[in-house]
Amino acid sequence: MTEPDVNACCFDVFGTVVDWRSGVIRDGRAIGAEYDLAVDWAAVADAWRRAYPAMMNRVREGELPWTTVDDLHRMALDDVLEDHGAGDLPSDARDQLNRAWHRLDPWPDVIPGLRRLRQEYFVATLSNGNVRLLANMAKRAGLPWDLVLSAELARHYKTDTEAYAKAVELLDEDPEDVLMVACHPVDLRGAAAAGLRTAYIHRPDEWGPDADPGEPPDAEEVDFLVADLEDLATQLGV
């Protein structure tokens, strides 16, 4: 573990910055209640999220043309609802539920941590979520990004190298001056392969309180191991 001097920090969003599971459950319950549906919305949230890597792989492998995460989510939703006893939910309610991903709340450390970090660093998203999704989320939740960047701008999903390289190009930085911050080791390995620095943040509650929180990577695999964004600000000297 070195202590590199970076100019910009790029953040993974789903899991790293926002608690997608609680937000999807909350909106699912509200929409389900309107339609008198008895559904395990936690199970829906988990199944919906688990469907997402395979959907992105269909784009990566050319089975689908470039398709945004909004559209991938919507494509996956029908099967997930059918499998969980919510096959009667009408189409416009499905569209409304699909926008739950625009309405996610950040973990408690995120806004104070970003406020500190952006005093000395340039802070941007680098998510597979599409640009408008990320911008709507930031507007609603008050996330103080200096810039919204997305895999959509490269038309390559992380962990493809092109996604990181496009972000570095638009930041007008050298790769080694950009720090990728994520709670998923696979994302950090992709970033490192593109020449970026890496910070692993542990989010043991991403999959809920009863899920196995997983193990942090070894300290030598990343440049920073941090507990949360406040800790990242401290470790970066802000």
Add this chain to the structure above:
Amino acid sequence: MTEPDVNACCFDVFGTVVDWRSGVIRDGRAIGAEYDLAVDWAAVADAWRRAYPAMMNRVREGELPWTTVDDLHRMALDDVLEDHGAGDLPSDARDQLNRAWHRLDPWPDVIPGLRRLRQEYFVATLSNGNVRLLANMAKRAGLPWDLVLSAELARHYKTDTEAYAKAVELLDEDPEDVLMVACHPVDLRGAAAAGLRTAYIHRPDEWGPDADPGEPPDAEEVDFLVADLEDLATQLGV
């Protein structure tokens, strides 16, 4: 002049949102003073800005590969300085001066107007300025954009249709639900050709107090004619 119902407003930046001339003069004077140069910085600012359309044309016509505005500005600067008796300015001072375009101040109506507009509309830049330039400018000046969009994302400079079409795509809107706001009729004609709605804002001081302020377009050529961003907010019912 109709009164279309739009969801998002895209703003041209140089001239429309920020007073590039005063900002370049201010930074030129400060940097020139460090090097004891007697230079007419207003003339430098005007000549530098006048060189810019021809530089973009070299990209549009394929004479240059895609080149950011930061790099086009830097390429044009050497001749401008030579022509105005500042040929002795060292290279690192030229680089510093080139960043004056990141440090421009908004017209007085911009921040209050944007604060009102973003309560009901999604507000984004759509400038030929590169992404990092626009994001640095927003961070320094406190411009409350919901999103930074740039011709750089299309790798086509306005008024090429691709620049507007890429913004509409990333906004995930239909073109007729997006309003282009600019003080240059040519930009609005490009936006209209791409299917966007248009608002002309008069900025008679763009080229300084002694320049011909030009004539607004006829009312039937655009969807809105506005005095400033506060007036736009009022006309849009915010």
